[in-house]
Amino acid sequence: MPSRKVTTVALVGVLATGTLAATALTSLAPTAAAAGITFTATADTYVDSQYPSVNYGTSTQLGVDNSPVKQMVLRFDVSGLTQPVTRAKLRIHVDDVAGAESGNGGTFRAMSTTSWSETSVTYNNRPPIDGATLGTLGSVARNTWYEVDVTSYVTGNGTYGIGVTSSSTNGADYDARETGATAPQLVIETGTTPTPTPTPTSTATTTPPPSGDPVLVGAGDIATSGSGDTATANLLDGISGTVFTTGDNAYPNGTASDFSTYYEPTWGRHKARTRPAPGNHDYNTSGASAYYGYFGANAGPSGQGYYSYDLGNWHVVSLNSEVSMSVGSAQEKWLRADLAAANKPCTVAYWHKPRWTSSSSHAPEPATGPLVQALYDYNAEVVLTGHNHQYERFAPQNPSGQLDTARGLRQFVAGMGGASLYGFGTIQPNSEARNNDTFGVLKLTLHSNGYDWQFVPQAGKTYNDSGSGTCH
Numbered sequence: 001m002p003s004r005k006v007t008t009v010a011l012v013g014v015l016a017t018g019t020l021a022a023t024a025l026t027s028l029a030p031t032a033a034a035a036g037i038t039f040t041a042t043a044d045t046y047v048d049s050q051y052p053s054v055n056y057g058t059s060t061q062l063g064v065d066n067s068p069v070k071q072m073v074l075r076f077d078v079s080g081l082t083q084p085v086t087r088a089k090l091r092i093h094v095d096d097v098a099g100a101e102s103g104n105g106g107t108f109r110a111m112s113t114t115s116w117s118e119t120s121v122t123y124n125n126r127p128p129i130d131g132a133t134l135g136t137l138g139s140v141a142r143n144t145w146y147e148v149d150v151t152s153y154v155t156g157n158g159t160y161g162i163g164v165t166s167s168s169t170n171g172a173d174y175d176a177r178e179t180g181a182t183a184p185q186l187v188i189e190t191g192t193t194p195t196p197t198p199t200p201t202s203t204a205t206t207t208p209p210p211s212g213d214p215v216l217v218g219a220g221d222i223a224t225s226g227s228g229d230t231a232t233a234n235l236l237d238g239i240s241g242t243v244f245t246t247g248d249n250a251y252p253n254g255t256a257s258d259f260s261t262y263y264e265p266t267w268g269r270h271k272a273r274t275r276p277a278p279g280n281h282d283y284n285t286s287g288a289s290a291y292y293g294y295f296g297a298n299a300g301p302s303g304q305g306y307y308s309y310d311l312g313n314w315h316v317v318s319l320n321s322e323v324s325m326s327v328g329s330a331q332e333k334w335l336r337a338d339l340a341a342a343n344k345p346c347t348v349a350y351w352h353k354p355r356w357t358s359s360s361s362h363a364p365e366p367a368t369g370p371l372v373q374a375l376y377d378y379n380a381e382v383v384l385t386g387h388n389h390q391y392e393r394f395a396p397q398n399p400s401g402q403l404d405t406a407r408g409l410r411q412f413v414a415g416m417g418g419a420s421l422y423g424f425g426t427i428q429p430n431s432e433a434r435n436n437d438t439f440g441v442l443k444l445t446l447h448s449n450g451y452d453w454q455f456v457p458q459a460g461k462t463y464n465d466s467g468s469g470t471c472h
Helices: 228-237 254-261 266-275 286-299 330-341 364-375
Strands: 006-010 024-026 030-040 045-049 063-066 070-080 085-097 102-109 131-141 145-151 158-165 170-173 183-192 215-219 242-245 307-311 314-318 346-349 382-385 390-393 411-415 431-435 440-446 451-457 464-468
Touching: 006 390, 030 070, 030 254, 030 314, 045 063, 063 102, 063 158, 063 330, 070 183, 070 390, 085 102, 085 131, 102 170, 131 286, 131 307, 215 228, 228 266, 242 266, 254 266, 254 286, 266 286, 307 411, 314 330, 346 440, 346 451, 411 440
Parallel strands: 215 242, 314 346, 346 382, 382 411
Antiparallel strands: 006 030, 024 145, 030 183, 045 070, 063 070, 063 170, 070 158, 085 145, 085 170, 085 183, 102 131, 102 158, 215 440, 307 314, 390 411, 390 431, 440 451, 451 464
C-alpha cells in the first residue's frame, strides 16, 4: 500500500502509550506539528453473531457491539520506513452510534494473526483478537474522528492487525476503507528514538513472570486516612501489569473528595493501568457517580459497573455486586452473553462482595450466586473479591460450595488494600489460607494454560501465600 506525507492534526488531549484511553479529533485543521506518514487500511471487516455465516467484507461500515456481538478487524501494511518509529496513531471515523446521542467505542487490541481474508471472514471463522490492549474508547459521537495510540505495537515495517471488541450493548459503527476519505488510517511519525524514561526503583520482592505472560495485580478496600494504602501502592510501583480493584476504592463514602484526598496520592499513580470494580462504600455517593467520574472509561460504561477485557489467553470480567445480580437481571444476562462470546480458554472474574468468606464482619453473600453459577457454567477458573478487610483463599468449589477439583472456581478474598483489617470468625469449608494482620496485593501471573498466585506483603511483613492452578 503506497503512503503519503501528511501533517498531523490538532488533538484535544494527549494520549500516553499504554493507557486505556483514546483521543477525539474535533478539528482537522493542519498545524505546525511534526509530519507523519499515513497508511490506509489494506483490509477491514466486521462479524455479527446474529448472522454467524455472513461476510461483511464489502460493507462501508464496521460494527462494534455486544448484543448482538459485533467485532471488527483491521489490517495495515507498513513499508518504506527508514527511521525508528517515534509514534503511531490509529485514526478512525465514527459513522453512527447505537444510542440517541453517543455509543461505546470499544476496546482495541493487537492481533496475533494477519492472514485472514476480508472477503471470507465470518463470525464462525473470525480470527482471534488476542494481543495486548492498545486503548479503549468510551463514549463516542456520530461523524467524529478518534485516535488510539498504538506506538507500543507498531514498531517498524511489517503487517499489523488490530481488532476491536465491546462489552457494551450501546455500540458504534465506524467507516470502512470503502468510504475513501473517512477510511481507517495509521499515522506514523519517525525520527531519532527518544531516551526511555528510567523505571522507578521499588522494594517489592516478586518473581518476574516468564516473558510474555501478563500480570493482573491488585486488592480491594483501599484508600483511607491511614497508611495501609500507601504501603500497598508502593508494592504496585514494583509490579508491572494490569491493576484490578475489588471495590471500596475510596473511604468513607466514595465522594470526589475521598478520591482526590485518599486514592489519588497513592493508588492514583497507577490509574492509567487500573481496571476497577465498585463497592458499597463507592455507592455511598449516589449512583457511585464519583467512582465513575474518577475512573472514566477504565470502569466500563458509566453507571453500569460491569465490563470485560482480555489479557493474553485470559478473559477478564469485572462485575458489580452493588446492583442486581439475580437470574434474569441485566447484569446476569450480560455476563452469560459475554462469556458465550469470549474466545479465550481461561477466565477470571472480580467484584466486591464474596460468595464465600470466614470473616467475623461481613457474612457470605448468597446474592452473588447467579454470577458464580454463570461463571461455573462457562468453566471459569478464578474469582477475586473484597468487602472483608483481610486475605483468604478457598479451594476450587462448585456454586454450592462443595469441593470441585475438576472444574471448580477458586475464590480469593483480597480486601487487604489499605483499610483497617478485620478478624475471622467460623472458618468456612474449603478455606485453605487466611491472614488478617498484613496489608498487601494479590498478584496473578496468567499463563497460556494456567496461573500462579502470590500474596505480596507490605514492606516489613513476612506473610506469603503462593501456588498455581490450571485452566479448565
